[in-house]
Amino acid sequence: MQATAANDLVSPDRREEVLAAAAECFMRRGYEATSMDDVADMLGATKGRVYHHFRSKPELFFEVFRRAIFILIREAGVHETGPGTAADRLRRMSRAHILCMMETQAFQRNLTLGVDLYRFGETSDEHRATLEELMDLRRGYEDAFRRTFAAGAADGSMKPLDPSLAMRTLLGAINWVAVWYSPRPGETRAHRETLAEEIVAQVLGGYLA
Structure with a gap:
């Protein structure tokens, strides 16, 4: 019986449950106001279960941020390396990004919290180093959009815009989906896909040739 309980504590599913609860807590309360007790309450478990997987609140938050980027x-x-023109690839990238904003909303909202913590928070040298690593991951993801804009200007499927500025304006628009989106009663995956397509059609118009 004790062995079974121990196995439950270390199982990947248990760790995922802690991460999901933490993402929800950080989204609702913010980083500073969230405690490990809050995460345990969200889980309906003891604080010991949270600490079994994560030694501290910063470690837990950093893993939520890392998961969101991954x-x-x-x-x-x-989709950066998929078929078609650069504009075709940008459509697929943007559509998938928007679906992530809707379907993993709590995790994605934590990206903004992480950026704010990096820019304005008081952190230890160790935590600052981890935040630098996470910001590099985020910049690497954003670079895929920047490269796609540059490729679009080269193949003629997109306007010859500054790729970095275009990347920032596009991601600024579609990241905001995680803020305003709220699932409707009875909503299905098909509904979200239709909504994502509509958003893509509206936001990409100014970039396409």
Whole structure:
């Protein structure tokens, strides 16, 4: 019986549950106001279960941030090297990004918190080094959009705009989906896909040739 309980504590599913609860808490309360007790309460578990997987609140938050970026890389960044023109690839990247904003909303909202912590927070040298690593991951993901804008100008499928500025304005628009989006009763994946397509059609118009 004790062995089973111990296995439950270290199972990947248990760790994922802690991460999901933490993402929700940080989204609702902000980084500073969230405690490990809050995460445990969200889980309906003891604080010991949270500490079993993460030694501190910063470590837990950094893993939530890292997970959010990895989700975007896996779901949206992968389309950078897909078929078609650069504009075709940008559409697929943007659509996937928007779906991530809707379907992993709590995690994605934490990216803004992480940027604010990096820019304005008081952190230890160790935590600052981790934040630098996370910002590099974020910049690497953003660079996929910048390169795609540059490729679009080269192949004629997009206007010859400054790739860095275009990347920032596009991501600024579609990142905001995580702020205003709220699922409707009875909503399905198909509904979200339709919404994502509509957003892509509206926001990309100014970039396409």
